[in-house]
Amino acid sequence: MHAYAANVYTSVTQELSKYKDRRFIAVEQEFFRLWWDTVASDSLKKQVRQLVTEGRLEFIIGGQVMHDEAVTDLDDQILQMTEGHGFLYQTFGVRPRFSWHVDPFGASATTPVLFALAGFDAHLISRIDYDLKHSMQKNKKLQFVWRGSPSLKAKQEIFTHTMDQFSYCTPSHLPFSSSSGFYWNGIALFPDPPIDGVYPNMSLPVTKETVQLYAKTMVENIKQRAAWFRTSHVLWPWGCDKQFYNSSVQFRNMDPLMKYINQNSKEFGVTVQYATLSEYFQSVHQTNLSWDVRGAEDFLPYSSEPYQAWTGFYASRNVLKGVARRASSQLYAAETLFTRYRVSFPDGPVAKDWALEKLRALRWAVSEVQHHDGITGTESPKVAEMYTQHLVQAMMGVDELLAALFLLPHNLAASNIRDTNFHRKGANRLVKATASMNTGGPLNACCSNR
Known part of the structure; x- marks a missing residue:
């Protein structure tokens, strides 16, 4: 990937x-x-x-x-x-x-x-x-x-x-091409791409012989879609x-196809x-x-x-969902505590750059698992394992940060952190977390590539 x-x-x-x-x-x-x-x-x-x-x-x-x-x-x-x-x-x-x-x-x-x-x-x-x-x-x-x-x-x-x-x-099955429709680059092969540049399932290239077929199919699909929208922009x-x-293969075929349609726009109406x-x-x-x-x-x-x-994904891969929730909670708690620490002890022994790196790793791990094929559990086992590994490793790093914030000597840190009932409860939760887990006129089609 x-x-x-x-x-x-x-x-x-x-x-x-x-x-x-x-x-x-x-x-x-x-x-x-x-x-x-x-x-x-x-x-x-x-x-x-x-x-x-x-x-x-x-x-x-x-x-x-x-x-x-x-x-x-x-x-x-x-x-x-x-x-x-x-x-x-x-x-x-x-x-x-x-x-x-x-x-x-x-x-x-x-x-x-x-x-x-x-x-x-x-x-x-x-x-x-x-x-x-x-x-x-x-x-x-x-x-x-x-x-x-x-x-x-x-x-x-x-x-x-x-x-x-x-x-x-875009439509992937065309009557004159049994491969990948409007996708000419075929199926990716990594890490060993074909030496001749010919990938599996590559569609017929746009040539003088095929351009009219591609154009007709594309225009028909655009008009079909246009019927479902109120404007002439599709x-x-x-x-x-x-x-x-x-x-390069994609644009080399898209460019002449679009040029052909525009040169024949009176005929196509698009x-x-x-x-x-x-x-x-x-x-x-x-x-x-x-x-x-x-x-x-x-x-x-x-x-x-x-x-x-x-609806199955609401509950599937519950372990991954659980780890993601715990990681999120730990992240927000650690960010709050570290912010408090920096305000109270700007010259304290917990290095800012080191701490921010630990927090940054967990922010990345918690962010990536929110993917619609991540926390949902619809990914392959291999990818699910990757998400879990990233979360656990980053949580362990933040465990180190939390331990440093609590255990390293910094004057009257403990009494300042425990000034209020809010902070006392927050601190207790953090200690427990640390201990327990290391679209009219002619149509204008906008082709958006991604």
Whole structure:
């Protein structure tokens, strides 16, 4: 996965820099941060900064992960958002303005409130009850204003876009190509990619012989989707799971296909362009339409088809859920205690940089496990073990910090910490924790890549 993510960001950066009309959106920050810190060269970092400044590479959501909405705590959602947003602001001076919550298994009314409070301009979801989505498509109700909080109401409302039945991917099965549809890079092979550059399941390339077939199929799908939305702007996501790891192949096929459609727009009745979510939502906003208001109702539980309610993950992998909860509690307690310590003893023997490194490791571990395929338990056993290992190791580090805060001599630390009943109870809990666990006119399709 590390090699896949590294190839995505390296090749996308190189390909975006070649042509000004290309766009890409990046969602979760964890792998981007790992690439930035350990793989990206100074030249690549310079290119990324330029792309971000020009608005051709746009960070969406901006949290460490795309968190689950059913089994996560609000505090931990805020934590992982803060981790990612802090990195983006410190590194690029930007803050995300749009969400891309397309994969969590259901949509909670809490999430639009959180994103509105975080300054987001629009929210995007996908996985809702299949029957409800069909009804919303038929009645062109996929876009609405969501007032997720009964008390805040209009004060924290947010425009919400629901992906149609194709969700966040383009059609992958085409009648003339039995491979991967509009994905030409095939299936990733790591760590040993094919020497000849031919990956399994690669779709037929866009050529003079195939371009009309691809264009016809793409236009038909765009028009199908357009019938479900009120505006002439259609969001046509060009990306899916584990795509763009070889983005030169993708853009080499997407560019001529889009050029062909635009050259024949009178025939097709459609024009296409690369776009970020910012550009798409700006186009929708400029239509100046009035939208239905949805109250504080959840889209939970999620059902993908008859007799397929996704509720098992509410309780599956209970050990991982338990460790994640305990780690979160320990993190907040340790951060509070260390803050108190630094205020009372700025020159105390517990080194600030050492302590912050211990806390930072646990913040990272607690943040990453909030992923919709993390704390939910829908990941593979190998990945679940990784999450647990990261949590336990980071907790052990914070155990060391807590021990130092309590045991190292620092004048009258004990009496100051125990000044109030609140701190006495907090200290007792900490000691116990330490002891017990070491979309009219022509259509304009915006193709958003991720």
